[in-house]
Amino acid sequence: MSPATAPRVDTVVRGGRIVTASDVFEAAVAIKGDKIAAIGPEELLPPADRVIDAGGRYVLPGLIDCHLHVGPEYDDWKTAPLAAAQTGLTTLLPFAVYDEGETLPKAVARLREEAQALSVLDFGFHFILNHEPHILSGLAEAFSMGVSSFKLFMTYKKRPKRMVSDEFIAKTMDILGRLGGVCQLHCENGDILCYLEDKAIAAGRTAPVDFPATCPDWTEEEAINRAILIGKLAECPVYVVHLSTRLGLERIKRAQSEGQRVWAETCPQYLLLNEKEMERLGPFAKIGPPLRSADGLNQSALWAGTEQGFVSTVASDHSPRVPAAKEPGRKNIFVDAEGKPIPFGAPSLETLTSLMWSEGVVNRALPVTWMARVMAENPARIFGLYPRKGVIRVGADADLTIWDPAPAWTIEQKQHLGIAGFTPYEGWPARGKAWMTLLRGQVVLNQGTLEQKPGYGQFLARGGPIAPLGGSVR
Numbered sequence: 001m002s003p004a005t006a007p008r009v010d011t012v013v014r015g016g017r018i019v020t021a022s023d024v025f026e027a028a029v030a031i032k033g034d035k036i037a038a039i040g041p042e043e044l045l046p047p048a049d050r051v052i053d054a055g056g057r058y059v060l061p062g063l064i065d066c067h068l069h070v071g072p073e074y075d076d077w078k079t080a081p082l083a084a085a086q087t088g089l090t091t092l093l094p095f096a097v098y099d100e101g102e103t104l105p106k107a108v109a110r111l112r113e114e115a116q117a118l119s120v121l122d123f124g125f126h127f128i129l130n131h132e133p134h135i136l137s138g139l140a141e142a143f144s145m146g147v148s149s150f151k152l153f154m155t156y157k158k159r160p161k162r163m164v165s166d167e168f169i170a171k172t173m174d175i176l177g178r179l180g181g182v183c184q185l186h187c188e189n190g191d192i193l194c195y196l197e198d199k200a201i202a203a204g205r206t207a208p209v210d211f212p213a214t215c216p217d218w219t220e221e222e223a224i225n226r227a228i229l230i231g232k233l234a235e236c237p238v239y240v241v242h243l244s245t246r247l248g249l250e251r252i253k254r255a256q257s258e259g260q261r262v263w264a265e266t267c268p269q270y271l272l273l274n275e276k277e278m279e280r281l282g283p284f285a286k287i288g289p290p291l292r293s294a295d296g297l298n299q300s301a302l303w304a305g306t307e308q309g310f311v312s313t314v315a316s317d318h319s320p321r322v323p324a325a326k327e328p329g330r331k332n333i334f335v336d337a338e339g340k341p342i343p344f345g346a347p348s349l350e351t352l353t354s355l356m357w358s359e360g361v362v363n364r365a366l367p368v369t370w371m372a373r374v375m376a377e378n379p380a381r382i383f384g385l386y387p388r389k390g391v392i393r394v395g396a397d398a399d400l401t402i403w404d405p406a407p408a409w410t411i412e413q414k415q416h417l418g419i420a421g422f423t424p425y426e427g428w429p430a431r432g433k434a435w436m437t438l439l440r441g442q443v444v445l446n447q448g449t450l451e452q453k454p455g456y457g458q459f460l461a462r463g464g465p466i467a468p469l470g471g472s473v474r
Helices: 079-085 104-118 131-142 168-179 190-202 217-234 245-259 268-272 277-285 297-308 325-331 349-360 368-382
Strands: 008-012 018-020 025-028 026-031 036-040 048-053 058-061 064-065 090-094 127-128 151-155 181-188 236-238 262-266 400-410 429-437 442-445
Touching: 018 064, 048 245, 058 368, 064 349, 064 368, 079 090, 079 349, 090 400, 104 131, 131 168, 151 168, 168 181, 168 217, 168 429, 181 217, 190 217, 217 236, 217 245, 236 245, 245 262, 245 297, 262 297, 268 297, 268 349, 277 325, 349 368, 349 400, 349 429, 349 442
Parallel strands: 008 048, 018 058, 064 090, 127 151, 151 181, 181 236, 236 262
Antiparallel strands: 008 026, 018 025, 026 036, 058 400, 400 429, 429 442
């Protein structure tokens, strides 16, 4: 059967260079319905109702942000996906929380309905578990509903129920290990951080520049060590979120060398910024873990970790707050006049893709396959979406991010949709932009314009993890 007499397909993307996590090659992609139907030379593909000319551009798997915060305190379920869609992302995996007295299954159902009505992008949930033993009774049912990853905080002692005990970690990991899920952990020693914060307050060291000293780098490594050992005990995969230190990376590398399922992510802020931002931005640069030392040792180690495959993913940890919540931190970086903690977090969603292309691919000469690995295939593997998402292959969802490497531009907050009112990257030079995206075969972003409406996104029921790709990307 010749291409002319073959059954028609809906769309062919031609002329671009296909990027996978391991290869770059010239080919066309045929799409039928919501799936990739064929990949090959254009002249061998069936005729299409629509032809998209991606000439001069890269065709990546639809990019995924696997760590962001969405909800009442942050950007909502309409705003965050719209903002993400403008940057070339096609799938979001944000952290969700359950209401007081709500079971996990009820929270999953409630948030699925809410997000389904508002999100323009496909989405899943990670759930944050507070230190409430009764909540663990709903883990199995939540897992059966498609939520396979759950996050525990080893710090934030002054936030009610947020910091969990080692016993709670062990019990959670025991259940998740048997279910086939993933335990995500914010790794900092909360007792030490609380002690150092109280000591700083008592001594009157409460300026924004006094904050980083209360979160020494070894407290991350110590907590990572505990998480790894408990994970080994419980036979549960351990996922370290927002890794920020060289010390922590070395402990993770050791666990990986011993064959343990320990995976890590880092974020642009830990790759690019340092504690000097506290002088410039004050409380707006207060994030957890903190921005690290200005000597560049941690940043260089993390870049190398992503290149060598020890750090599997790069995600935003987008955690915006309205300016009024941050401002009191100028007087006291730790607590406001009522004694409530000054919130952690900064916006990162709307700069994630542009910074990783500009700083990773362009300025550090990482191969474009690196971006497909850390922002598409590995997130899909770890979080139970592979091979439906994260890859360009026959049978996968037709999710594509078509990237134009040519534009040179400047990051400015006025370009953004989120509530934060600032970006730590104001004035940052950037290269390249998302030119077009397709999600399940339909164009979402088209040269700066969104063609789909809120509610187009679908909930992604996820399964257990598959080991991420490792080894050097070069």
